[in-house]
Amino acid sequence: MKVIVAIKQVPARDSQLRIDGAGKWIESSDLTFEINEPDAYALEAALQLKEKNGGEVVALCAGPAGAAQTIREALAKGADRALHIEEEKLYSCDTLAVARLLAKACAAENPDLILTGLQSDDLGYGQTGVVMAELLGVPHATLIMEVEKKDGSIRVKRELEDGWFQHVEMPLPAVLTIQSGISKLRYATLMGIKKAKSKEIKRLTAGELGVPLQSTVTVEKIHAPQKNKQTQLFEGSAKEAAAKLVEKLKFEVRVI
Amino acid sequence: MSGVLVVFEPANRISYETVAAAQELGSALGIPVSAAIPGSDSTGDLASKKLEKIYTIDHPALKMYTPDGFTAALEQLIRHASPQYVLFPHTYQVRDYAPKLATRFNQVLVSDTISFRVEGGAVILVRQLFQGKLNADVRPGGDGPYFVSLQAGAFRADKAIAADTPAPVEAFSANLDASKVRSKPEEPFRESQRAVDLNAADVIVSVGRGIREKENIALVAALAQAMGAELAASRPICDNGWLPMERQVGSSGQTVSPKLYLAVGISGAIQHLVGMKGAKTIVAINKDANAPIFEVADYGIVGDLFEVVPALVEEIKKAKG
Numbered sequence: 001m002k003v004i005v006a007i008k009q010v011p012a013r014d015s016q017l018r019i020d021g022a023g024k025w026i027e028s029s030d031l032t033f034e035i036n037e038p039d040a041y042a043l044e045a046a047l048q049l050k051e052k053n054g055g056e057v058v059a060l061c062a063g064p065a066g067a068a069q070t071i072r073e074a075l076a077k078g079a080d081r082a083l084h085i086e087e088e089k090l091y092s093c094d095t096l097a098v099a100r101l102l103a104k105a106c107a108a109e110n111p112d113l114i115l116t117g118l119q120s121d122d123l124g125y126g127q128t129g130v131v132m133a134e135l136l137g138v139p140h141a142t143l144i145m146e147v148e149k150k151d152g153s154i155r156v157k158r159e160l161e162d163g164w165f166q167h168v169e170m171p172l173p174a175v176l177t178i179q180s181g182i183s184k185l186r187y188a189t190l191m192g193i194k195k196a197k198s199k200e201i202k203r204l205t206a207g208e209l210g211v212p213l214q215s216t217v218t219v220e221k222i223h224a225p226q227k228n229k230q231t232q233l234f235e236g237s238a239k240e241a242a243a244k245l246v247e248k249l250k251f252e253v254r255v256i
Numbered sequence: 257m258s259g260v261l262v263v264f265e266p267a268n269r270i271s272y273e274t275v276a277a278a279q280e281l282g283s284a285l286g287i288p289v290s291a292a293i294p295g296s297d298s299t300g301d302l303a304s305k306k307l308e309k310i311y312t313i314d315h316p317a318l319k320m321y322t323p324d325g326f327t328a329a330l331e332q333l334i335r336h337a338s339p340q341y342v343l344f345p346h347t348y349q350v351r352d353y354a355p356k357l358a359t360r361f362n363q364v365l366v367s368d369t370i371s372f373r374v375e376g377g378a379v380i381l382v383r384q385l386f387q388g389k390l391n392a393d394v395r396p397g398g399d400g401p402y403f404v405s406l407q408a409g410a411f412r413a414d415k416a417i418a419a420d421t422p423a424p425v426e427a428f429s430a431n432l433d434a435s436k437v438r439s440k441p442e443e444p445f446r447e448s449q450r451a452v453d454l455n456a457a458d459v460i461v462s463v464g465r466g467i468r469e470k471e472n473i474a475l476v477a478a479l480a481q482a483m484g485a486e487l488a489a490s491r492p493i494c495d496n497g498w499l500p501m502e503r504q505v506g507s508s509g510q511t512v513s514p515k516l517y518l519a520v521g522i523s524g525a526i527q528h529l530v531g532m533k534g535a536k537t538i539v540a541i542n543k544d545a546n547a548p549i550f551e552v553a554d555y556g557i558v559g560d561l562f563e564v565v566p567a568l569v570e571e572i573k574k575a576k577g
Binding site: 011014016017019026094095096099121122123124125126127130131133134135139140141142143159160161162163164165166167168169170171180181182215216217218219220221222223224225227228229231232233234235238239241242243245246247248249250253255256 | 268323324347348349351352353354355356358359360362363364365366367368380383384385386387388389390391392393394395396397398438439440441442443444445446447458459483491492495496507508509515516537539540544546548550551552553554555556557558559560563564566567568570571572574575576
């Protein structure tokens with residue numbers, strides 16, 4: 001089974017974010033980046049499918065030159081090869097434009113299955129996988145917890161709201177968006193890191209794919225959220241702050 | 257192309273928030289608001305709301321939700337009704353098909369929107385980036401229709417305007433071919449009955465990613481014990497198996513509204529906030545002063561939880577005498 005896993009590079013989780021001069025994106029020069037966490041689970045699911053059913057795992061990433069670092073990490077964890085659609089300003093594109101790029105690159109590969117995370121931790125549109133499926137004309141399912149391969153089809157367990165789940169079966173090829181936290185993520189082994197150096201990363205551009213980078217939805221500006229509530233912060237040493245909080249909890253909130 | 261169309265999901269209460277938002281948008285733009293209920297032949301309570309029209313779309317292929325069935329049915333209805341705006345509640349089901357539907361119109365679903373404003377007849381939508389750390393003002397483009405889903409809790413269901421007379425109902429007959437529906441859904445199920453009812457607790461102490469390791473949970477458990485509180489957690493803690501799933505608060509866990517909710521090392525991603533922002537008093541302990549949890553917190557300590565939590569336990573013991 002040939003599995004493509006679409007991964008994205010995003011600023012590291014604890015980054016202090018500053019809005020850039022144009023007010024349309026963040027200042028990225030001093031940030032560190034990592035794989036979008038939901039995509040790490042999609043990669044893990046892809047690697048587990050390969051271990052069970054054989055075949056190949058191809059990592060697909062659209063992003064700036066610096067995303068090569070995240071791609072190498074995916075190769076070190078066990079992806080066989082990678083496709084890097086190298087474009088610097090994809091953050092200013094809407095999901096349809098990016099999904100068109102990804103879908104075009106996928107179509108040339110004829111995969112059995114395409115996996116990606118349920119959403120990105122930066123833009124958070126949560127729809128790239130679904131839009132790719134529509135563009136490729138294949139079925140999809142979202143928020144997937146388990147994948148079971150059958151003959152020419154898959155049966156998946158998807159999460160519904162409020163503690164409910166559902167099994168769904170669909171023919172291959174298909175696109176699945178994987179729920180975060182469904183399994184333990186593996187670390188790259190030393191051997192894996194060594195092997196990754198000789199694995200192929202094929203570089204592509206939007207121009208080569210013949211996909212124009214046109215967006216329908218445009219970002220006017222980004223800004224810090226307005227606080228709805230005034231938070232009273234307790235300062236000082238841990239002990240001082242704790243004492244002030246406990247006084248508040250005892251005499252005003254009255255829960256102690 | 258004119259009007260606002262609400263796609264209503266009867267099983268999900270946040271659909272009424274979407275009705276309220278659509279009425280607000282319709283009145284700001286001076287255009288009528290209608291609603292569609294795919295997979296239903298009845299309007300239920302929705303008929304009591306002020307709407308131009310309610311479309312029901314009943315068809316055997318819509319009895320159980322599938323993205324193929326819902327997308328095909330709504331595509332036909334939208335081409336028939338020709339709205340300028342299509343509003344959805346941002347539910348798991350909507351996330352599953354609405355992006356596909358928008359793609360059919362060469363549009364992008366502006367998902368998880370938290371507010372909007374009208375500027376010179378154009379609508380600017382506000383949505384969150386970086387898990388709530390920043391907001392973005394976005395402008396839909398092209399001819400439309402514009403597809404927008406609204407975050408749970410962003411609008412108030414009780415602001416939905418009631419109707420003087422029930423809205424007229426149009427039973428829209430979609431032309432669907434069941435054999436074109438590719439996915440075969442089975443009956444939904446629940447894994448197990450919940451043994452812990454967090455809703456019964458007056459005080460909840462909840463722990464998140466900031467705790468770093470399983471062994472450290474004991475620290476927060478000691479705080480919960482000192483306060484006589486139930487121990488809860490955000491999703492990553494339960495995914496890791498550090499606490500059982502039944503202690504999870506958030507969109508995929510329980511929704512709670514205790515007297516006091518004390519969040520330790522929880523950044524406050526929206527999936528968590530929807531489960532606890534109804535608490536009477538919220539306290540946050542977090543090392544990042546910009547964490548979204550402080551948007552909803554009444555009281556806070558910006559600091560290292562590994563210092564603050566033991567200090568709190570000590571102070572509580574003192575206060576209790």
